Amino acid sequence: MMVGIERDKIGGITQKDIERIRRKVKIGDRIRVKTLKAASIEQLNNRQYGAVRRGTVVKKYPHFAVIKFMNGVQESILWIDLLKGVNHA
Numbered sequence: 001m002m003v004g005i006e007r008d009k010i011g012g013i014t015q016k017d018i019e020r021i022r023r024k025v026k027i028g029d030r031i032r033v034k035t036l037k038a039a040s041i042e043q044l045n046n047r048q049y050g051a052v053r054r055g056t057v058v059k060k061y062p063h064f065a066v067i068k069f070m071n072g073v074q075e076s077i078l079w080i081d082l083l084k085g086v087n088h089a
Contacts, residue, residue, distance in 0.1 A: 018079045025065060025082070029057045033067055033077055 025031070032054050055067035055075070064076045 013080060013083055017083055021079050021082050022060070022062075025057055025060065027057050027060060030054055031057065031067065031082070033075070035069075035075055 032052050034052050053069050055069040057065050058068045058074065059066040061076075064078045065082070066074055066076050068074045
């Protein structure tokens with residue numbers, strides 16, 4: 001999911017963009033995130049920064065969401081990081 005990003009005068013992400021993604025993402029949504037927690041040893045040894053994994057949103061907070069991966073690992077992700085290029089699955 002790429003929510004339309006509304007740039008401010010200096011090219012940044014606005015508070016309105018963050019509020020929009022926060023409203024759009026629901027508990028139970030499956031999203032893809034880039035994570036180090038689920039990266040394999042080979043990926044880390046090859047200097048690849050993390051692995052793209054699919055997880056489920058289990059909690060929402062004002063500044064971040066908690067994603068749970070299939071292996072049970074949970075990771076928090078900032079709303080602004082979701083705006084920067086994480087896709088809904």
